[in-house]
Each structure stands twice: as structure tokens, then as C-alpha cells.
Amino acid sequence: MTVQPPQPDITPVNKPWWDALSEGVLTFQTCACGHKWLPPRAECPACLGTGWRWTVASGRAKLVSWTVFHVAYHEAFANRIPYNVAVAELAEGPRMITNVADAPDGSGLRIDMELELALQEEGGTVVARFRSANRR
Amino acid sequence: MSSALSPGQVVIAGIGATAFGKLPGRDTISMNVEACRLALSDAGIEKARVDAVFVKVPTSSREFMYGQKLCEALGLQPKIGGAWDQGGAANIGLISLAAASIAAGQCEIALVCYADNPRTGNKQAYQRPRGNDAIYGWFSTAAGYAMIQQRHAFECGDQTQALGEIAIACRRHGAANPHAQLRLPLGMQQYLASPWVVEPMRRDDCCLVSDGGAAIVVMSADHARRLGVPTPVPVLGLGQCQTSWDVQLRPSLTSTGAKTSGQMAFTMAGLTPADIDVAQIYDCFTITALMTLEDYGFFPPGKGVDYIRDGQIQIGGRLPLNTSGGLLSETGMPGLQLVMEGVRQMRGHANLQVKGARHCLVSNQGGTMHTHSTLILGQ
Numbered sequence: 001m002t003v004q005p006p007q008p009d010i011t012p013v014n015k016p017w018w019d020a021l022s023e024g025v026l027t028f029q030t031c032a033c034g035h036k037w038l039p040p041r042a043e044c045p046a047c048l049g050t051g052w053r054w055t056v057a058s059g060r061a062k063l064v065s066w067t068v069f070h071v072a073y074h075e076a077f078a079n080r081i082p083y084n085v086a087v088a089e090l091a092e093g094p095r096m097i098t099n100v101a102d103a104p105d106g107s108g109l110r111i112d113m114e115l116e117l118a119l120q121e122e123g124g125t126v127v128a129r130f131r132s133a134n135r136r
Numbered sequence: 137m138s139s140a141l142s143p144g145q146v147v148i149a150g151i152g153a154t155a156f157g158k159l160p161g162r163d164t165i166s167m168n169v170e171a172c173r174l175a176l177s178d179a180g181i182e183k184a185r186v187d188a189v190f191v192k193v194p195t196s197s198r199e200f201m202y203g204q205k206l207c208e209a210l211g212l213q214p215k216i217g218g219a220w221d222q223g224g225a226a227n228i229g230l231i232s233l234a235a236a237s238i239a240a241g242q243c244e245i246a247l248v249c250y251a252d253n254p255r256t257g258n259k260q261a262y263q264r265p266r267g268n269d270a271i272y273g274w275f276s277t278a279a280g281y282a283m284i285q286q287r288h289a290f291e292c293g294d295q296t297q298a299l300g301e302i303a304i305a306c307r308r309h310g311a312a313n314p315h316a317q318l319r320l321p322l323g324m325q326q327y328l329a330s331p332w333v334v335e336p337m338r339r340d341d342c343c344l345v346s347d348g349g350a351a352i353v354v355m356s357a358d359h360a361r362r363l364g365v366p367t368p369v370p371v372l373g374l375g376q377c378q379t380s381w382d383v384q385l386r387p388s389l390t391s392t393g394a395k396t397s398g399q400m401a402f403t404m405a406g407l408t409p410a411d412i413d414v415a416q417i418y419d420c421f422t423i424t425a426l427m428t429l430e431d432y433g434f435f436p437p438g439k440g441v442d443y444i445r446d447g448q449i450q451i452g453g454r455l456p457l458n459t460s461g462g463l464l465s466e467t468g469m470p471g472l473q474l475v476m477e478g479v480r481q482m483r484g485h486a487n488l489q490v491k492g493a494r495h496c497l498v499s500n501q502g503g504t505m506h507t508h509s510t511l512i513l514g515q
Contacts, residue, residue: 008268037385039268065290065389067282068335073263073275082335085274087283087384097269097384106335111290122271129272 004123005076014040016054021126026117028094030055038094059117060091061130068106076123082106088115088130102131143405144514146235147360147368149245150179150353151476156467157317159347160256164194165209167251167349172210175351179365181245186353188216188246190234192226195470196254196261206249216243223502224418224470225376225393226250228509231475232374234354244359250472251349259345269384278342278421280383280504282334285423287389289336292438299422300327301444303340306419306458308450310465313487317344318465341422344468350476369482372495373407373512375400383504393508394431394499401510402432405495409433412512413493414481415455416474418501419462428499428508451488459488471500478513 010018017040020027028038030053035046044052066086072078082105089095101118103109114133119126152174154167176183191203203218216237222229227250234246266274307322322340330340360368377393379386402408409432419425426440435443449457460466460477467473478496480486498511
């Protein structure tokens with residue numbers, strides 16, 4: 001049996017975000033004060049208010065940085081090394097941890113390169129991976 | 137601007153530590169008690185005089201009311217006591233808290249201590265899943281620093297040589313330290329051949345994982361004089377700063393709390409980097425030490441190689457770094473060993489003593505550059 005990666009801890013605050021992914025949509029939070037962020041929070045970390053709404057992301061992003069794992073800290077990743085974990089900055093501003101799906105060992109990755117959303121399933125959960133935007 | 141805490145008003149009166157490395161079967165309370173006993177003995181202070189106990193939370197096991205549990209084992213009923221969590225920055229953070237409490241007259245003699253047993257106990261804290269992002273394979277402390285290192289190389293140019301020189305210096309100094317956990321010198325070829333852990337980070341960029349405990353005694357200089365403390369070391373400067381944001385949310389990956397924390401400490405001490413003769417810089421990973429030196433103002437970002445190469449951060453060089461081996465070679469303990477080595481340098485009897493050294497700079501750092509604290513010691 002294949003070991004699955006740790007699954008997210010679903011809370012009332014983040015459930016809409018994970019639900020949206022499962023419906024094929026990446027969202028982030030936008031506050032009345034103008035601040036936009038991820039990961040999901042109950043209060044805006046800028047104005048501390050609760051006047052925010054979910055916003056659909058364009059799916060365009062750029063690569064802030066990445067690292068390539070050559071060791072597996074969890075058995076689900078033992079047969080995946082080397083694999084990358086990246087920081088993506090959405091075109092709208094919020095940043096998130098992700099993988100660049102078409103460059104597992106990191107080859108061809110460049111900081112600030114354009115990325116596009118590539119939703120994939122991971123053990124029954126839809127995750128927001130990206131792929132290089134100009135490679136095809 | 138006037139400061140309520142003046143340079144030299146508070147001193148480190150005593151230091152103590154357990155052995156470092158593998159200490160199977162030792163719990164953190166026992167290691168803390170041994171370190172406190174040795175630190176009090178070094179200061180020549182009776183236990184009963186201690187009226188404050190500040191302990192950093194053991195990284196690998198969180199316990200309810202840990203500070204009080206420790207005081208019970210120490211047989212102390214302090215005025216002020218408790219456990220504090222700032223990751224590795226907590227040691228100097230607690231020295232600041234102790235110093236401020238002493239200056240405010242809230243206590244007189246404080247123990248600051250830390251112990252953990254991740255080597256023979258639980259390493260999980262260092263290999264942990266990073267929240268819900270573990271589904272992307274986002275694990276460990278090292279990977280967060282690798283993410284920073286990659287961005288640093290892009291913004292500031294490739295620093296491989298400088299990072300190698302930092303590892304080589306710490307390993308040389310650790311090899312000379314009979315109490316160090318890793319006593320194997322390292323060469324540049326060997327460093328460059330060291331395998332990737334989380335690329336661009338190599339195995340030899342990463343600190344040790346160690347069991348052990350350490351403690352220091354803090355009091356006012358006046359008190360130390362009255363009590364006849366043999367070799368009090370004055371605290372000249374203290375600073376702290378927190379970036380707070382996790383790595384992926386941080387607006388800049390290449391600027392750390394060291395900038396503000398260092399400015400606070402240098403301003404309090406009335407000194408500049410040029411006045412520093414020896415430095416104990418937190419080296420959980422080589423990139424941490426490099427970026428700390430950048431943000432402290434020793435050299436501009438990306439310009440470290442010229443400052444660091446040709447043995448300039450080794451004993452005999454312009455700024456000997458981590459003279460007992462640091463986290464890379466003496467012990468992976470997060471930070472208090474650096475304070476202890478700073479005290480030994482200022483007392484003038486370190487194993488690798490920097491001749492004529494008058495000022496020692498010590499940095500502590502926690503999380504993935506979430507927290508930073510700075511200490512400047514004098515004579």
C-alpha cells in the first residue's frame with residue numbers, strides 16, 4: 001500500500017479554501033482594507049478586522065525561491081526524491097508553499113520565472129501545484 | 137536617547153554546562169540542574185541567593201509549566217521564573233529579560249538555562265512537517281533555510297566559497313576543543329563534495345543534533361563586586377528583533393532581524409562592528425552566520441567572501457568566529473554555548489584565546505530566521 005503524505009488539518013477557517021481547490025479553483029482572502037493574503041485566517045493580519053471575502057486567483061504566479069529535497073523526512077516522499085518545494089507569489093500578491101510540477105529535481109528553474117496553476121490530486125486532496133508558464 | 141540599562145550595569149557571573157553529544161537516559165530537567173549547579177559554582181554563589189530562573193523551552197518536548205517544574209528540581213522558590221519560547225534566540229532574549237528585571241529591581245540574581253535531548257531522544261522537532269504544507273513535501277528546519285539560501289544566491293550572487301569558509305572555520309575551532317562533539321577538521325574540497333541535504337544546502341552546512349544543557353548566572357555588577365564573584369563579564373549591549381512571518385510569507389527572504397537587533401546592541405554598547413575582536417555567531421546553518429554578519433554590518437550582502445577567506449575568520453585572523461566550534465562543531469545546542477564561549481574569551485582563558493580581545497559579539501537566532509537576539513560582552 002502506498003503511504004500518503006500528511007493530509008491537511010481542516011478547520012472551519014480553511015475549509016472553504018480546500019473545498020474551492022477540490023472544485024478546481026484557487027482562492028485567497030481579500031479584506032475591505034485592501035490587504036490580500038494566504039494561508040486562510042479568521043482575521044486580516046493588516047487591519048485585524050473580519051471584513052474579508054474569498055477571491056478567485058488568476059492562477060498566474062512567479063517563483064520566489066525553491067529547494068530540492070535530497071532526503072525524505074516522511075516515508076511518503078522516499079521514492080520521490082529529489083523533489084522540489086517552492087514559494088510562489090500569486091499575481092495578486094499572496095504567497096504560498098507549492099511544488100513546480102514539471103521540474104521535480106529543480107532543473108530549469110529560475111527565480112522570478114512565470115508560473116501557472118496546475119491543480120493535482122494528492123492522496124484524495126486537491127493541491128495547488130504550478131508549472132512553468134513558458135515551457136510548452 | 138537615555139537607556140534604563142547601561143552598558144556594564146549587568147554581568148554574567150558564572151557559566152556551566154553538561155557534556156555535549158549523546159547523553160542517553162538524561163532528561164532535560166536533570167541536565168538543566170547539572171548546568172545550573174556548575175554555573176553557580178563557577179560564580180561562587182550559593183543557590184539560596186537565586187531569585188529568578190529563566191529557562192528556554194526544550195525544543196523537542198513541550199511541557200506544561202516547565203519553568204516551575206525546573207524550579208522544583210532546583211529546590212528554588214524564585215520571585216520570577218518561567219519558560220520562554222523564541223526558538224534559538226531565547227537564550228539572549230532571556231538574558232535581556234533577566235537584565236531588565238535586575239535593573240528594574242524586580243530580582244537580584246538570575247539563572248538563565250537551557251537543556252534538550254534531541255540526539256538520543258526525539259529529533260522530530262527538526263524534521264517536522266511544516267503545517268498543512270507538508271502535503272507538498274515541506275518538512276524540516278533545514279529546508280526553510282535552503283529556501284532562503286537559494287534566494288540569497290540570486291539576489292547577492294553565489295556565496296558557496298564564503299559558506300564553505302564558515303564551515304571550515306567552525307570545524308577547525310571545534311577540532312581543537314576537547315569538549316566538542318565533532319572534532320573533524322574540514323577542507324574546501326571536502327566541503328564542496330559534501331552531499332546535498334536540501335539543495336542548495338550541503339550536509340556540512342548543517343549543524344549537529346546534540347543532547348546537553350547549559351546555564352549562566354546574571355546579576356548586577358555591583359552585586360558581583362559585593363559577593364566577590366571572581367571573573368564577572370560585563371554585558372555591554374543587548375538587542376532583539378523578530379521577523380514573525382514564516383519563510384513563504386516574508387516580504388524579503390534575504391534580510392533578517394539581525395539588522396535591528398544588532399543596531400540595538402551596538403547602540404547600547406556605544407560600539408561598531410570595527411570594535412569587535414571575536415564573534416560567536418549562531419550557525420545552525422552556514423547561511424545563517426553569513427547573513428547575520430551581513431546584517432550586523434561587517435560587510436555588504438554578497439560581499440562576504442573577501443572578508444572571510446584566507447583564514448580571516450579563523451583563530452589568528454581579523455575576526456575569529458565561533459572559537460569553540462559553534463553549532464556546526466562544538467554542539468548543536470541552540471545558542472547558549474556561544475554565550476559561554478563569549479564569556480571565556482572575555483575572561484581571557486578560552487581554549488583558543490584571541491589575544492587582547494576586549495569585545496565579543498554573540499548572536500542567537502530562532503525558527504527560520506523568525507527571531508534574533510544580540511549580546512555584546514566586554515571586560
